[in-house]
Amino acid sequence: MDSIVERCAGLDVGKRQVQACVRVPDPGGGRRVEIKTFPTFTSGLELLADWLDREGVTQVVMEATGQYWKPVWYVLEDRAFELMLVNARHVKILPGRKTDVADAAWLAELLEHGLLRGSFVPPPPIRELRDLTRYRKKLVQARTAETQRVTKVLEDAGIKLDSVASDVLGVSGRAMIAALIDGERDPDVLAELARGRLRVKLPTLREALRGRFRDHHAVMLRLGLEHLAQLEHAIGELDDRIDKVIPPFARARDHLDSIPGVARRAAECLIAEIGVDMTQFPTAGHLASWACMCPGNNITGGKRRSGRTRIGNPALRDILTECAWAAARTRDTYLSAQYWRLARRIGNKKAAIAVGHSILVIAWHLLTNDTDYDELGGDYFLRRHDNPTHQRDRHVKALRELGYQVTLAKAG
Secondary structure (H helix, E strand, O other): OOOOOOOEEEEEEOOOEEEEEEEEEOOOOOEEEEEEEEEOOHHHHHHHHHHHHHOOOOEEEEEOOOOOHHHHHHHHOOOOOEEEEEOHHHOOOOOOOOOHHHHHHHHHHHHHOOOOOOOOOOOHHHHHHHHHHHHHHHHHHHHHHHHHHHHHHHHHOOOOHHHOOOOOOOHHHHHHHHHHHOOOOOHHHHHOOOOHHHHHHHHHHHHHOOOOOOHHHHHHHHHHHHHHHHHHHHHHHHHHHHHHHOHHHHHHHHHHHOOOOOOHHHHHHHHHHHOOOHHHOOOHHHHHHHOOOOOOOEEEOOEEEEOOOOOOOHHHHHHHHHHHHHHHOOOOOHHHHHHHHHHHHHOHHHHHHHHHHHHHHHHHHHHHHOOOOOOOOOOHHHHHHOOHHHHHHHHHHHHHHOOOOOOOOOOO
């Protein structure tokens, strides 16, 4: 097999060490293979980079192994190497030969012959934004879990506040919970802490605040509220940091924000996951395939075995699905019409995935063409399928396929 890359290296990255295999031309006309081991401390990775420099390596490939590949990548990307990250499932070696050294040698050989496809690795500014948005999402999820925990403690104590108040941790709810923690148990006194529209429900509220509230409930609620305060403070700090790093991508964010169902924070998350340079993905289909937001393709023996989507980027799938649910609740929009049209036939969850796919395709076009979203309207499918001319042509075609000769004349 011909050599495509003259001087290349394959890296098998572990937590503590990196196995590196270099394949370069041999003075005798063949190929020289050399394998070395380096620790994953920064000093060891710098030694690895120096060795690759001395060998004249131009391209380096490594597998995406959890988080361990990232420090190696960051050190090598500062040098002149052309880096490639590959999916470990795409480069499995033969059974019985599974060692770190064999992995590195196999990667180098595949790279030499041009048989690898690299994964998308965003540039440093997008990686920073991705770290921030993903961490923010984790904290928001933790805040939601803690809020549910507070509600469960109140329910255990017989305090049915969530049956009356729409927001247990609103201004009125927090005041009542604080009073409970401080030792107040009188339902009348607690109910008087209600503010705004909640005061209309005072009789029901007094009944809801009569329970079996004990000291251990107070301890758990106090800790829960303190944890919520810490989470809200951390989320606020992340919001401020995201606002500082997003300006270079503000134009792209505004384009994505014009899509129904995609709010400003969601647009920032999309940019963090796919970037703004769509030249990485030749077509919208390539982007959808990379994100695993398109139907699977598994056909053997003429039979379609499965159309399930593959496991891709969980963070991207989550935000697209959330945007799809939000788009489904919009009025007179193409995405809402698409969702409800599909939901009747394939179910709500699959319809959400399909609409998420549409949002991703729209995002590719908006970022590629540097433009805002152009709404097609909620009656798009009616106009496309119920057009009288289209209906006529469709029926005429069906009759001809049945063997009839059709002559059309307008009714008098």
